[in-house]
Amino acid sequence: MDFPGRDASQRVIALDDVSLDIRKGEFVCLLGPSGCGKSTLLNIIGGMLEQTSGTVTVNGTPVSSPRPNEIAYVFQESTLFPWFTVLENFRLALKFRGTEDAGWRDRAMQSLTAVGMEQFASHYPKQLSVGMKQRINLARGICVGSEVMLLDEPFAALDEQTRMVLGEDLSILLARRGKTIVFVTHSLAEAVFLADRIVVMTARPGKVKASIEVPEAHPRSPDFMLTDAFQDIRKELYGLLRDEIRQTVAAMRQARDAQA
Amino acid sequence: MSPNMSSNAIRLVRLLLILGVILLWELYARMVATSSFSAAPSQVLAQLWPKVLGEPNVRFAIGITLIELVVAFVMSVVFGMLIGVLVGLSDIGRRSFYPIVLLLYGIPQAILLPLFVLVFGLGPASKIAFGFTHGVFPVIVNTIAGMRNVNPLLMRGAASMGATKFEQLRYVMFPHMVTAVFTGLRLAMTMTLLGVLLAELFVSQGGIGYFTLLYAETFNPAALIALVLTLALLAIILNELVRMIEARFSRWKE
Ligand SMILES: Nc1ncnc2c1ncn2[C@@H]1O[C@H](COP(=O)(O)OP(=O)(O)O)[C@@H](O)[C@H]1O
Numbered sequence: 477m478d479f480p481g482r483d484a485s486q487r488v489i490a491l492d493d494v495s496l497d498i499r500k501g502e503f504v505c506l507l508g509p510s511g512c513g514k515s516t517l518l519n520i521i522g523g524m525l526e527q528t529s530g531t532v533t534v535n536g537t538p539v540s541s542p543r544p545n546e547i548a549y550v551f552q553e554s555t556l557f558p559w560f561t562v563l564e565n566f567r568l569a570l571k572f573r574g575t576e577d578a579g580w581r582d583r584a585m586q587s588l589t590a591v592g593m594e595q596f597a598s599h600y601p602k603q604l605s606v607g608m609k610q611r612i613n614l615a616r617g618i619c620v621g622s623e624v625m626l627l628d629e630p631f632a633a634l635d636e637q638t639r640m641v642l643g644e645d646l647s648i649l650l651a652r653r654g655k656t657i658v659f660v661t662h663s664l665a666e667a668v669f670l671a672d673r674i675v676v677m678t679a680r681p682g683k684v685k686a687s688i689e690v691p692e693a694h695p696r697s698p699d700f701m702l703t704d705a706f707q708d709i710r711k712e713l714y715g716l717l718r719d720e721i722r723q724t725v726a727a728m729r730q731a732r733d734a735q736a
Numbered sequence: 737m738s739p740n741m742s743s744n745a746i747r748l749v750r751l752l753l754i755l756g757v758i759l760l761w762e763l764y765a766r767m768v769a770t771s772s773f774s775a776a777p778s779q780v781l782a783q784l785w786p787k788v789l790g791e792p793n794v795r796f797a798i799g800i801t802l803i804e805l806v807v808a809f810v811m812s813v814v815f816g817m818l819i820g821v822l823v824g825l826s827d828i829g830r831r832s833f834y835p836i837v838l839l840l841y842g843i844p845q846a847i848l849l850p851l852f853v854l855v856f857g858l859g860p861a862s863k864i865a866f867g868f869t870h871g872v873f874p875v876i877v878n879t880i881a882g883m884r885n886v887n888p889l890l891m892r893g894a895a896s897m898g899a900t901k902f903e904q905l906r907y908v909m910f911p912h913m914v915t916a917v918f919t920g921l922r923l924a925m926t927m928t929l930l931g932v933l934l935a936e937l938f939v940s941q942g943g944i945g946y947f948t949l950l951y952a953e954t955f956n957p958a959a960l961i962a963l964v965l966t967l968a969l970l971a972i973i974l975n976e977l978v979r980m981i982e983a984r985f986s987r988w989k990e
């Protein structure tokens with residue numbers, strides 16, 4: 477992925493030679509230093525951004541524009557529309573997608589119940605905490621029933637504890653549904669806890685540096701975090717990432733010095 | 737102290753303040769001022785009904801002014817929002833057209849009033865036109881401003897859910913604009929009223945302008961004040977109407 481910028485000095489090669497096969501029903505975490513192109517990759521997979529070279533296929537068909545029937549998106553910040561109630565937000569998502577039918581209300585309530593938010597159906601987003609909103613964003617992504625879910629640091633704005641609880645809930649929720657997930661995160665523990673496979677990316681231009689399997693069945697209990705297997709994978713990830721983060725920081729210093 | 741009590745106390749103080757001013761005015765008018773240039777509230781009230789408002793010609797004039805005002809306001813809103821959305825939608829439109837709008841908005845229009853009368857005549861048309869040119873600019877400017885700072889994440893979220901361009905406008909852009917547009921509408925109401933009344937007073941062949949002149953020249957301040965107060969009351973009611981509609985659209989802000 478090559479962002480041309482206004483002139484040559486602003487040109488950014490965000491992704492370079494990334495090749496990734498994701499199995500149906502697999503939970504993949506993307507891990508990498510900030511600015512390495514994780515969001516860009518997710519946007520390309522989701523058809524929100526057109527790549528300058530290469531191809532993306534989902535279920536055998538190339539992606540070039542949003543495909544809400546197959547792909548649901550959850551962003552770092554809530555994308556609930558503040559001027560509609562929670563339930564109206566669900567209805568709108570289904571309407572945009574063209575699948576608003578007689579049963580929409582039941583399906584919406586089911587997904588809200590699944591994340592424990594059913595009593596807030598007629599609240600406005602302003603009345604909810606950040607964590608509650610993100611729960612509802614997850615529920616909305618699940619409700620629309622697409623096979624693929626792309627999550628871009630969905631828990632980054634939450635505090636550590638809310639984050640852990642939501643992570644566990646997500647693991648339980650998704651284990652039943654067999655969805656294919658690509659999940660971007662900064663948190664090593666989150667990646668190990670949630671993923672079937674963790675893809676570690678290099679500093680920009682982002683490439684795939686390593687791909688690490690987490691052989692543990694879903695849903696996972698919090699006890700998994702206390703096991704040696706968990707700690708070993710976490711340590712390995714840390715080792716892989718450390719160099720890349722150093723490199724990112726060095727590149728930033730260089731850019732700053734070049735400007736001065 | 738409960739919030740209820742304090743808000744009651746505020747209301748009481750406000751009422752006392754208003755009553756105090758009216759009382760002072762009454763005393764001043766009766767004891768100090770000359771009767772041909774000012775009138776006490778009690779005298780104004782006596783003139784208001786049945787004299788001023790009982791007069792069919794005055795009622796007719798007020799009715800005409802009201803109709804002019806409503807027509808000018810509706811035209812300002814419809815054209816203002818249409819132009820605002822069309823201009824605000826495209827970057828080129830905004831950059832080429834917006835400065836022209838701001839330039840025109842800045843002209844004190846009173847100097848153009850004789851021109852309006854020349855073009856549109858002495859009847860309601862010139863008053864509606866003058867009200868419209870006062871009202872339409874605040875609507876355009878606030879509509880464009882309202883479109884500018886929509887949260888891009890919400891637009892992307894809608895796009896990711898498969899919203900068409902029209903749906904993005906209808907369900908994201910328009911609700912986002914409501915606050916700014918209503919600021920424009922409230923301003924437009926005030927400005928339209930200003931435009932219509934200015935034109936009415938300037939052309940004193942008939943209508944409100946005729947009667948204000950008549951009352952002033954025949955040294956009947958009580959009737960003049962009664963007429964002015966009636967117009968002020970109408971303005972307040974219309975503004976409150978816009979505010980009530982706005983409140984209905986703003987429930988989500990809670
Ligand atoms: N639209 C764009 N135009 C130019 N550069 C961009 C654009 N989007 C992202 N970038 C650049 O591409 C790189 C990768 O960005 P991003 O994918 O957001 O990183 P990450 O999500 O891994 O933190 C960054 O250096 C960013 O500045």
Ligand SMILES: [Mg+2]
Binds near residue numbers: 514515516628
């Ligand atoms: Mg990112």
